[in-house]
Each structure stands twice: as C-alpha cells, then as structure tokens.
Amino acid sequence: MCGIIGYAGSENAVPIIINGLKKLEYRGYDSAGLAVYTEQKFDVVKRKGRLAALESCLKENPVSGFTGIGHTRWATHGEPSDENSHPHLGHQNKIAIVHNGIIENYKRLRENLKAKGIAFTSQTDSEVIAQLAEYYYNGDIIDTIIKVANRLEGSYALGVMCLDQPGTLIAVRKDNPLIVGVCETGNFIASDIPAVLKHTNKVYYPDDKEIAIIKKDGVTFINFDKEPIDKELETISWDADSAEKGGYPHFMLKEIMEQPKVTTDTFLSLSGNHDNSKIINDLKLDSYNKLVITACGSAYNAGVVAKYVFEKLCRVSVEVELASEFRYKNAIIDEKTLVILISQSGETADTIAAMREAKSKGAHTLSIVNVIGSTIAKEADHTIYTIAGPEIAVATTKAFSAQLIVLYTLGVEFAHKLKKIDTAQRQVYLNDIKTIPEKIKAILNRIDKIQHYATDCIAYKSIFFIGRNIDYAIALEGSLKLKEISYIHSEAYAGGELKHGTISLIEDNTLVVALSNCERLSPKIMSNIEQVISRGAKSLLVGSCKADEIEDKLQVIAVPEIHELFSPSLSVIVLQLFSYYVAANKGLDIDKPRNLAKSVTVE
Numbered sequence: 054m055c056g057i058i059g060y061a062g063s064e065n066a067v068p069i070i071i072n073g074l075k076k077l078e079y080r081g082y083d084s085a086g087l088a089v090y091t092e093q094k095f096d097v098v099k100r101k102g103r104l105a106a107l108e109s110c111l112k113e114n115p116v117s118g119f120t121g122i123g124h125t126r127w128a129t130h131g132e133p134s135d136e137n138s139h140p141h142l143g144h145q146n147k148i149a150i151v152h153n154g155i156i157e158n159y160k161r162l163r164e165n166l167k168a169k170g171i172a173f174t175s176q177t178d179s180e181v182i183a184q185l186a187e188y189y190y191n192g193d194i195i196d197t198i199i200k201v202a203n204r205l206e207g208s209y210a211l212g213v214m215c216l217d218q219p220g221t222l223i224a225v226r227k228d229n230p231l232i233v234g235v236c237e238t239g240n241f242i243a244s245d246i247p248a249v250l251k252h253t254n255k256v257y258y259p260d261d262k263e264i265a266i267i268k269k270d271g272v273t274f275i276n277f278d279k280e281p282i283d284k285e286l287e288t289i290s291w292d293a294d295s296a297e298k299g300g301y302p303h304f305m306l307k308e309i310m311e312q313p314k315v316t317t318d319t320f321l322s323l324s325g326n327h328d329n330s331k332i333i334n335d336l337k338l339d340s341y342n343k344l345v346i347t348a349c350g351s352a353y354n355a356g357v358v359a360k361y362v363f364e365k366l367c368r369v370s371v372e373v374e375l376a377s378e379f380r381y382k383n384a385i386i387d388e389k390t391l392v393i394l395i396s397q398s399g400e401t402a403d404t405i406a407a408m409r410e411a412k413s414k415g416a417h418t419l420s421i422v423n424v425i426g427s428t429i430a431k432e433a434d435h436t437i438y439t440i441a442g443p444e445i446a447v448a449t450t451k452a453f454s455a456q457l458i459v460l461y462t463l464g465v466e467f468a469h470k471l472k473k474i475d476t477a478q479r480q481v482y483l484n485d486i487k488t489i490p491e492k493i494k495a496i497l498n499r500i501d502k503i504q505h506y507a508t509d510c511i512a513y514k515s516i517f518f519i520g521r522n523i524d525y526a527i528a529l530e531g532s533l534k535l536k537e538i539s540y541i542h543s544e545a546y547a548g549g550e551l552k553h554g555t556i557s558l559i560e561d562n563t564l565v566v567a568l569s570n571c572e573r574l575s576p577k578i579m580s581n582i583e584q585v586i587s588r589g590a591k592s593l594l595v596g597s598c599k600a601d602e603i604e605d606k607l608q609v610i611a612v613p614e615i616h617e618l619f620s621p622s623l624s625v626i627v628l629q630l631f632s633y634y635v636a637a638n639k640g641l642d643i644d645k646p647r648n649l650a651k652s653v654t655v656e
C-alpha cells in the first residue's frame with residue numbers, strides 16, 4: 054500500500070515531507086523514511102516503526118534540503134526493518150526512489166542485476182527500481198525512467214531524484230495513485246490529497262505512464278515518447294482543516310461525529326443540479342437485466358445493505374460479490390448488466406480489477422467513490438461521489454454512511470424509473486432518507502450510554518453480531534468495525550444461522566450484539582437472544598424494535614424509528630461508537646490498527 058510524497062521548492066523539504074507523511078500514514082505504518090538533496094549527495098534517514106521513530110531520529114540528526122522524497126511503508130516484500138524502508142538508492146548513490154505498489158517481476162530483475170555484480174541492501178521489490186535505474190543511467194534521467202518503467206511488471210507510483218538534477222523530482226505511475234500539487238513556494242507529488250492540503254488545493258492527476266517533472270517553479274508532463282502533455286489543473290473543494298483532528302483524540306471519533314453533515318451533504322448532492330443527480334437521471338436503468346455490486350471491506354457491507362434495498366424497492370435480483378472473488382470467477386455479465394463498484398479510496402486493487410473485468414465483458418460500470426480523481430472514479434463509465442471529505446482513520450465510518458445514502462437514493466430512483474413505486478411513494482421514501490442526519494444527531498447526543506456500555510465490554514473473548522435481513526447486513530459491518538480496531542474476535546451471523554454451528558461457541562464471557570429494526574422479525578431475533586442468554590452469553594440489542602432489558606443479561610440501546618430499509622444508517626452509528634470505545638478503553642491505536650492500511654492497493 055504505502056504512501057509517497059515529494060517536494061521541490063524554496064522551503065526546507067523535511068518538515069513538509071514529515072507533515073505530508075503524517076497524512077499518509079493511514080496507507081501503512083511499518084516504517085518511514087525520507088531523502089533530501091544536499092550539496093551533491095542525498096541525505097537519507099529511515100526507520101522501522103511509526104513515523105514518530107523517524108521524527109525522533111531527525112531530531113537527533115537533523116537534515117535539510119529544498120528537494121526531497123518521503124515514504125511510509127506497509128510491508129509486502131521483506132519484513133519491516135530499517136534496511137527495507139524507503140527511500141532506496143542505487144549502488145552508486147546517484148538515484149533515490151520511493152515506491153508505492155508491487156513489482157511482480159522483481160525476482161528476475163534482481164537476479165539479472167546481481168549477476169552483473171550489483172549488490173542489494175534490502176529484501177524489497179522496490180530496491181530493484183533504484184538499482185535498475187542506476188544500471189541504465191547514461192546522463193539522461195528521463196530516458197532512464199522510461200527504460201526502467203518498460204521493464205517493470207506490476208504496479209507503481211514512483212518518486213525519483215537524481216544527483217545530476219538538483220531541484221528536480223520525477224514521478225510516474227501505473228495502477229497506483231499519484232497526484233501532483235502546485236503552490237507558489239514549491240510543487241509536490243503525493244499518493245493522496247490530504248498530504249498536500251495544508252499547502253495547496255490545486256492538483257493535477259497524472260494518468261498511467263505519464264511522467265511528471267517537478268521543479269520549484271513549475272511542473273511539466275510528458276509521455277513515454279517524451280512528447281509534452283497538456284493537463285488540466287483541478288481545484289479540490291476539501292479544506293485543510295478537514296484533514297486535521299480538530300480537538301478529537303482520534304480521527305475515527307471526529308469522523309463519526311461528522312456523519313450528520315456528511316449524510317446531509319451527500320443527500321443534497323443527489324438532487325437538484327448537482328453532477329451526482331444528473332448521473333442518476335442519465336442512467337438508462339430499464340436497459341439492464343442484471344445488477345451486480347462489487348467492493349471490499351466495509352464498502353462490500355454497504356453493498357449487502359443495498360441488495361436488500363434494491364430487491365425490496367425495485368423487485369430486481371441483485372448479486373453482491375467481494376471484488377477479490379468477482380475478478381477471478383469469470384462472472385456471467387454482459388452489456389445488459391450494470392456493475393456498481395463501491396470504494397472510499399477509489400484505489401482498492403481488487404475493486405479496480407473487478408471494474409476492468411466488468412468493462413472488458415461489456416458491462417456498464419457505475420462507481421460510488423469518495424476520493425475525487427481516483428482510478429475507479431476516472432475509469433468507471435459513471436461516477437457518483439460521496440461527499441464525505443477526506444477520511445483518515447483506517448476504519449471507515451463517515452464514507453460508509455455516505456455510501457449508504459447514495460445507495461438508498463439510487464434504490465428509490467431506480468424503483469421509480471422502473472415504475473415499481475409511484476411519484477408519491479418516491480417522495481415518501483426520499484423524505485424518510487432526509488431525516489437520517491437529524492436521527493444520527495440524536496444518537497450522537499446519547500453517546501454517554503454507548504460509551505458506558507462499551508467500557509464494560511473490553512474483557513470479552515468473543516463478540517458475535519446477529520441480525521436478520523437488512524439487520525444482518527449491518528451486523529457484518531458492526532463485527533468488522535469491532536475486530537478491526539479492538540482486536541477482539543468477532544463474527545457476524547444471520548440470526549437464523551446461529552443454530553447451525555455458531556451456537557456451539559456461545560458460553561460465559563461471550564457477548565451477542567443483536568440488531569433489531571425489522572418489526573416483523575423482532576420475535577425471531579428475541580428468541581435468538583433468549584437462546585444465547587440461556588447458554589451463558591450476555592446480549593446487547595441495538596435497534597428501534599422494543600425490548601425489555603433483563604438485569605445484567607440484556608441491555609438495549611434504542612435508535613430512532615425509520616423505515617427498516619434505512620435503519621442501517623442509524624444502527625451503524627451505535628456500532629461504530631461501541632467499537633471505538635471498546636478500543637479506546639483498551640488503549641489501542643485506533644486510527645492505525647495493527648497490520649491494516651486504509652487503502653489496499655495490493656492483492
């Protein structure tokens with residue numbers, strides 16, 4: 054996964070790079086490093102561990118320079134260590150690189166270079182890029198980069214510095230994100246917008262195999278034939294504060310608290326003259342005979358919610374597939390299929406591959422994406438943006454809520470277009486969706502009860518989540534959220550499945566969180582609760598269906614009433630806060646859970 058940043062300008066690059074890396078740490082935090090150009094040499098500092106380790110090292114041995122590159126790593130090839138940290142230099146210390154991606158043919162390239170007497174200092178696939186670059190280097194760094202890129206198989210976003218080119222950064226990408234930011238005091242490359250937001254909201258989006266040449270006073274783009282390319286400078290509407298914690302102890306809590314605004318903004322963007330609303334209007338829904346939703350992680354869970362919504366409202370059958378499975382299953386889709394891709398980052402490798410697979414089979418693709426200009430947003434036939442702003446915490450909250458709003462609205466509009474609901478019914482549903490932000494606020498106002506309950510839950514060995522129908526979909530998300538950040542074992546089950554296996558795991562010291570928003574299924578979920586309580590478990594019921602608390606055995610956290618199809622937006626707030634406070638009470642690093650990264654750009 055990894056995050057890269059680079060700067061060429063009139064200020065000291067080191068604090069700028071460190072600040073940028075802080076905003077990219079969500080992409081990986083196994084190690085961090087930077088290189089700056091100083092008087093005919095590179096000063097390189099890199100350290101295993103969090104960015105703080107690099108910072109304290111720099112405090113003891115400060116370096117500075119006006120041009121530099123930095124990296125935060127999520128280890129793929131080679132363990133987290135100082136040696137495997139980026140930047141990597143070639144054998145003559147002439148070329149320094151930072152790399153995000155995976156070089157699939159690195160072993161072959163490495164063996165070839167080793168046979169020529171070149172010694173490697175790390176186990177990474179990335180070092181091969183620096184070594185190959187120096188091997189090819191003949192005085193023209195652009196020629197060298199083109200040659201190297203043509204030898205690489207896999208994916209890369211690269212930041213490159215060459216000793217013979219003071220004040221210049223070169224960047225190139227293939228299948229991994231890269232932006233180029235411009236401002237008066239210097240220019241940037243970065244994996245993502247928040248890394249540069251403090252300095253500028255003006256960015257270019259290089260396409261695959263376009264080379265960006267970044268200097269203090271300007272940026273130019275060329276292709277692999279060295280022909281100049283005109284690129285459009287885009288203005289990002291996110292402000293710098295949105296990428297700061299704003300007084301909250303963690304980004305996750307800040308992002309949870311932003312959900313009333315995010316759901317309002319996203320809902321508004323789906324009506325009137327906004328681009329999102331035009332896209333919905335333009336979709337020729339009656340021309341499809343199949344609907345497939347594919348995504349990863351929480352975005353997949355949003356897809357499971359959507360399946361219930363679409364099937365109920367539109368009466369069409371919907372398939373939801375994990376993108377990592379969809380891409381390899383030779384899916385039965387054609388030009389009459391609409392494939393919906395859901396992704397916060399727009400850069401998840403499996404979702405990108407699923408999109409390309411769908412397109413290659415002639416299917417129409419509609420993406421729901423948060424990051425503007427990301428690969429999925431650009432390549433899908435249509436893109437609806439969630440208006441969630443930058444999401445920094447690894448565990449998604451506000452982007453998920455924004456995705457739900459888009460999916461509900463799509464469901465209602467599809468149903469209306471397909472004449473499954475009339476105009477009056479459409480309006481009733483839309484009015485109901487419109488109440489979500491206020492109802493989320495009401496839950497956030499009762500945060501104390503959730504916090505108090507969660508405090509008592511840190512000792513559980515296992516926490517199960519159950520629900521039926523749409524409550525099952527949100528049980529999946531609740532369980533994922535909890536295990537991601539609290540490291541407590543957790544699984545989600547459809548209530549009816551308990552008796553087919555899971556119930557054998559129920560004993561003392563087990564908690565079962567039951568979702569209950571479907572009035573007609575409430576008796577069923579209540580009997581599930583009784584079954585687990587009688588086997589020693591404790592239970593927490595979350596939902597709008599009424600239930601009586603049973604001393605210390607069953608607690609209830611009620612959410613406001615809403616149509617059951619839209620209830621996931623309310624239940625999930627309780628589940629996010631529950632997970633957050635369990636993890637906070639365990640003293641864990643909530644925004645950067647172990648082994649995870651926010652943007653999974655590798656398989």
Ligand code: G6P
Binds near residue numbers: 350397400652
């Ligand atoms: C990672 C994140 C999840 C996210 C998933 C899909 O696993 O930790 O929060 O849901 O990737 O990411 P995407 O950017 O495609 O939504």
